[in-house]
Amino acid sequence: MDMLGLEKVLTKKVGRAIGRFRMIRPGDRVAVALSGGKDSLTLLEVLLLLEKRAPIDFSICAFTIEQGKFLRPIEPLRAYLQRRGVEWAYFHDIPSFHLIREQPEHGCDLCSRYRRRAVYEVVSGLGANVIAFGHTADDFCEAFLRNALFTGKLSALPAVTHSRDGQFRLIRPLVYVTEDLTQAYAEAVGAPLVPCGCNQKTGTVRRAIRDLFARLENEYPNVKQNLLSAMGNLQLERLLDPQYLDLDGAAGDASRPDLLPVLEE
Numbered sequence: 001m002d003m004l005g006l007e008k009v010l011t012k013k014v015g016r017a018i019g020r021f022r023m024i025r026p027g028d029r030v031a032v033a034l035s036g037g038k039d040s041l042t043l044l045e046v047l048l049l050l051e052k053r054a055p056i057d058f059s060i061c062a063f064t065i066e067q068g069k070f071l072r073p074i075e076p077l078r079a080y081l082q083r084r085g086v087e088w089a090y091f092h093d094i095p096s097f098h099l100i101r102e103q104p105e106h107g108c109d110l111c112s113r114y115r116r117r118a119v120y121e122v123v124s125g126l127g128a129n130v131i132a133f134g135h136t137a138d139d140f141c142e143a144f145l146r147n148a149l150f151t152g153k154l155s156a157l158p159a160v161t162h163s164r165d166g167q168f169r170l171i172r173p174l175v176y177v178t179e180d181l182t183q184a185y186a187e188a189v190g191a192p193l194v195p196c197g198c199n200q201k202t203g204t205v206r207r208a209i210r211d212l213f214a215r216l217e218n219e220y221p222n223v224k225q226n227l228l229s230a231m232g233n234l235q236l237e238r239l240l241d242p243q244y245l246d247l248d249g250a251a252g253d254a255s256r257p258d259l260l261p262v263l264e265e
C-alpha cells in the first residue's frame with residue numbers, strides 16, 4: 001500500500017474509534033504519549049492529519065517519559081517533532097532510574113506505576129486534558145486472551161477511561177489499527193524510532209500469545225478483526241456471570257427458542 005492508501009486506512013480506523021467512543025471533544029488538548037516506537041509515532045501523525053480535517057477544534061502536543069531504557073539517543077526524535085511543529089515535553093523520571101538501579105528485575109506492573117505518576121505530572125505541565133496512548137488492535141487482542149486464559153477474566157484494555165481524580169481522559173485511538181499498518185506507516189514517513197532496551201516484553205506468556213496469533217493468522221487472517229468485533233458484541237446470557245443471567249425466567253424463556261440449545265447442551 002502506498003503512503004496515501006495507508007493514510008486513508010489509518011484515518012478511517014482511528015476516526016471510527018474516536019467517534020464510537022467519543023474520545024476527542026471540542027476544545028480538547030490531546031497529549032500523545034510517545035514511547036519511541038512505531039505505534040505511538042503513527043498515532044501522533046494520524047491525529048495531526050485528523051486535526052486538520054475534523055469538524056471540531058482540538059490541539060495536539062506530545063511527551064516522552066525517560067525511564068532509562070532507551071537504546072539510542074532521543075535527539076533525532078526531538079528534531080523530527082520540531083520539524084512537525086509539535087510541542088513536546090521530554091521528562092526524565094528520576095524515581096524510575098532509582099528503580100532500575102535498586103530493583104533491576106522489576107516487572108511491568110511496577111514500571112508502569114512509576115510511569116503513570118510521571119505521565120500525570122508532565123501532562124499537567126502541557127495544559128492537556130486528554131492523554132492518547134498507542135496501544136494497538138494487537139495489544140487489545142493479546143490482553144483479551146491473556147486475561148481470559150491466565151487471569152480468569154473477560155477483559156482487554158479500556159478504549160476510554162479517566163484518571164482517578166477525573167482530571168484526564170485516557171484514550172487508545174489505535175484500538176482498530178493492527179501493527180502491520182503502524183509498521184508500514186512508520187517506515188513510509190521515515191519516523192525516527194528509538195527502541196526500548198527492556199527485555200520484559202519477551203515474557204513467556206506474551207510470546208506464547210503472539211505466537212498463537214501468528215499461527216492462526218497464517219490460516220485465518222481475520223482472527224484479530226473478529227476478536228475485536230466480539231469485544232463489542234457481547235452475548236451476556238451465553239456467559240457464566242449470574243448477574244447477567246435471567247435465572248428466574250423473568251424475561252419469559254419460553255418465548256426465546258434461541259435459548260433452548262443452551263439448555264440442551
Ligand code: SF4
Pocket residue numbers: 069106107108109111112196198199200201
Ligand atoms: S516492557 Fe519494560 S518498559 Fe514496558 S512496562 Fe514492562 S518493564 Fe516497563
